Amino acid sequence: MGTIIQNQFIKFHSTIRLDVNDNKQVIEKREMLIQEIRDYLKKKSEEDGLPLIEFITFMQGSYSMGTGIKPLHEDDDYDIDCGLLFLIGKDNFGPLEVE
Secondary structure, X not given: OHHHHHHHHHHHHHHHXXXXXXXXXXXXXXXXXXXXHHHHHHHHHHHHOOXXXXXXXXXXXXHHHOOOEOOOOOOOOOOOOEEXXXXXXXXXXXXXXXX
């Protein structure tokens, strides 16, 4: 009985499991999102004459734990847990300059 249930769980898990390192669509969307933020910060820096705010990215949540699942429907969005660590100091910007 236990073997049957385990086999069913393995089949279910392989159906819903999202391998973020091999999923081209997830990688492309993550990179597109990060690039949009970089472009916005560059534009804002140029327009306002402020130093460029840079950041580093890191994976978090189910994304980093390797427990992500595929969206229920093909047209649904993926849950991309990408963290941003902004490389700014309190001496470089005032509270209203970082929006």
